[in-house]
Amino acid sequence: MKISARNVLAGKIVDVKKGATTAHVRIDVGGTIVTASIxxxxxxxxxxxxxxxxxxxxxxxxxxxxxx
Amino acid sequence: MKISARNVLAGKIVDVKKGATTAHVRIDVGGTIVTASIxxxxxxxxxxxxxxxxxxxxxxxxxxxxxx
Amino acid sequence: MKISARNVLAGKIVDVKKGATTAHVRIDVGGTIVTASIxxxxxxxxxxxxxxxxxxxxxxxxxxxxxx
Amino acid sequence: MKISARNVLAGKIVDVKKGATTAHVRIDVGGTIVTASIxxxxxxxxxxxxxxxxxxxxxxxxxxxxxx
Amino acid sequence: MKISARNVLAGKIVDVKKGATTAHVRIDVGGTIVTASIxxxxxxxxxxxxxxxxxxxxxxxxxxxxxx
Amino acid sequence: MKISARNVLAGKIVDVKKGATTAHVRIDVGGTIVTASIxxxxxxxxxxxxxxxxxxxxxxxxxxxxxx
Structure with missing residues (x-):
């Protein structure tokens, strides 16, 4: 699949924290941590x-x- | 000003392209280009x-x- | 590529209109038109x-x- | 009320799951499930x-x- | 129509500027200008x-x- | 820090409710309550x-x- 989103920042997951319905995933992108709420x-x-x-x-x- | 947004990726602007109402700004963040539509x-x-x-x-x- | 986004609605493109920087793409998803601004x-x-x-x-x- | 959002997909709710603060609502839109996090x-x-x-x-x- | 969005700020439109595909609408909400890009x-x-x-x-x- | 976001609505926090991972913050902006999910x-x-x-x-x- 190719997607129209312009920003696809490759990295490695460093943390996954699940809540009641929403999880926070932290990805190390070249030394910078990016947090996703999914x-x-x-x-x-x-x-x-x-x-x-x-x-x-x-x-x-x-x-x-x-x-x- | 401090903001609740978890992701503040420091870099340097490499390109600014204005359209009729919307501009695209490209920022080099540690070698990765991030595009903002503002x-x-x-x-x-x-x-x-x-x-x-x-x-x-x-x-x-x-x-x-x-x-x- | 697999993505965390929960909604991936398969269809067929019916219209592409490019502006100065922003384009509108219309996709027919099972008879409903979905508009994307990309x-x-x-x-x-x-x-x-x-x-x-x-x-x-x-x-x-x-x-x-x-x-x- | 009429809204500027271009995509208003009519359907029927099939599931509502409340979390601590955020709920997931699943809507059947012509056979496709659309998930909303509200x-x-x-x-x-x-x-x-x-x-x-x-x-x-x-x-x-x-x-x-x-x-x- | 009633919508799940929590923030519905009533006001009066003060400016509409159409671009090639995207318009900016400014709404006066109790003396504060809110800009919408639609x-x-x-x-x-x-x-x-x-x-x-x-x-x-x-x-x-x-x-x-x-x-x- | 100055930010590109056009809408910065000054007010006072009236409520903070933390969930498992997501919090709801209510801000009184000139008498109107604005809810942020952060x-x-x-x-x-x-x-x-x-x-x-x-x-x-x-x-x-x-x-x-x-x-x-």
Whole structure:
């Protein structure tokens, strides 16, 4: 599958924390930690766990820009 | 200002392309290009241009996870 | 690639309209038209055009519920 | 109320699962299940339950396109 | 129609600017200007124009919190 | 930090409710309550609590328009 989202940041999962319905997955992308908030169901279906190679995928319209 | 968004990825702007109302800003984050789709007004107000230090800011609920 | 987004709606592209930076792609999903607003670059990279099989992909946290 | 969101997909609720703060609502839209992640408060206020007619509402800028 | 989005901010439209595909609509909500980036099609379908009563509708998962 | 998001609505926090992973923060913005759904981690890091001055920050592409 190829997706229109412009940002596919390859890395490795370092942490998976499931809540009641929503899970937080942390991915190390070249030394920077990216946090994804996704459903528990997605965690189960993709069998996400620490150490797995995974990408953070972000649509461009969800990216803001900040300057000092 | 400190913001609740979990993902603030520091980098340098490499490209700014304004359209009719929407601009695309590309930020080099440690060798990975992150594209942000923002308003032309934001580009003007923050005076964004190539070479500037800037961060890509992304709310965790806008990050998906993909695996091969 | 497998993605955490819970909603992958298979269909066929019926219309692609590029703007200055942002394109609108309409996908017929079982008789319902779903509109996606994505970057022109994504349209070019995926070579999207009417008649192609394509899916609308939507993260659950971006879906609202309405009732009469 | 009429809303600017381009995608209003009519269907029927098949499942409502409340978590600690976030609920998952599944809507059958012409045979396809669409999952919405919304607040528990919204579930209560709209009195969402299985069997109810409901629509999944999605802003175009939150729809991605995927191809094989 | 009643919607799950928690934030429906009533106001009056003060400006509508259409681009090639994306429009910016500014709504005065109790003295604060809220900007919405929506499709040109939505502007046409709802016949949005300055002076009209309108609400800015925002899903809770799209709201961040900032402090000084 | 200055951010590209067009909507920064200043107010005061009136309620913070943490769930298993996701928290709901309510901000009074000039008499209107705005609800933000953010991570528990953000609540802790920013030490958000009722009575604090805080802003609701919303990207324009996440704002819809509704009319009667």
């Amino acid at each position: 459903t528990n169901e997605a965690v189960d279906e993709l069998a996400l766990k620490p150490g797995m190679a995974a990408s953070a995928v972000i649509k461009s319209s969800d990216v803001m820009v900040a300057v000092e | 308003t032309n007004e934001a580009v003007d107000e923050l005076a964004l241009k190539p070479g500037m230090a800037a961060s890509a800011v992304i709310k965790s609920s806008d990050v998906m996870v993909a695996v091969e | 970057t022109n670059e994504a349209v070019d990279e995926l070579a999207l055009k009417p008649g192609m099989a394509a899916s609308a992909v939507i993260k659950s946290s971006d879906v609202m519920v309405a009732v009469e | 607040t528990n408060e919204a579930v209560d206020e709209l009195a969402l339950k299985p069997g109810m007619a409901a629509s999944a509402v999605i802003k175009s800028s939150d729809v991605m396109v995927a191809v094989e | 499709t040109n099609e939505a502007v046409d379908e709802l016949a949005l124009k300055p002076g009209m009563a309108a609400s800015a509708v925002i899903k809770s998962s799209d709201v961040m919190v900032a402090v000084e | 991570t528990n981690e953000a609540v802790d890091e920013l030490a958000l609590k009722p009575g604090m001055a805080a802003s609701a920050v919303i990207k324009s592409s996440d704002v819809m328009v509704a009319v009667e």
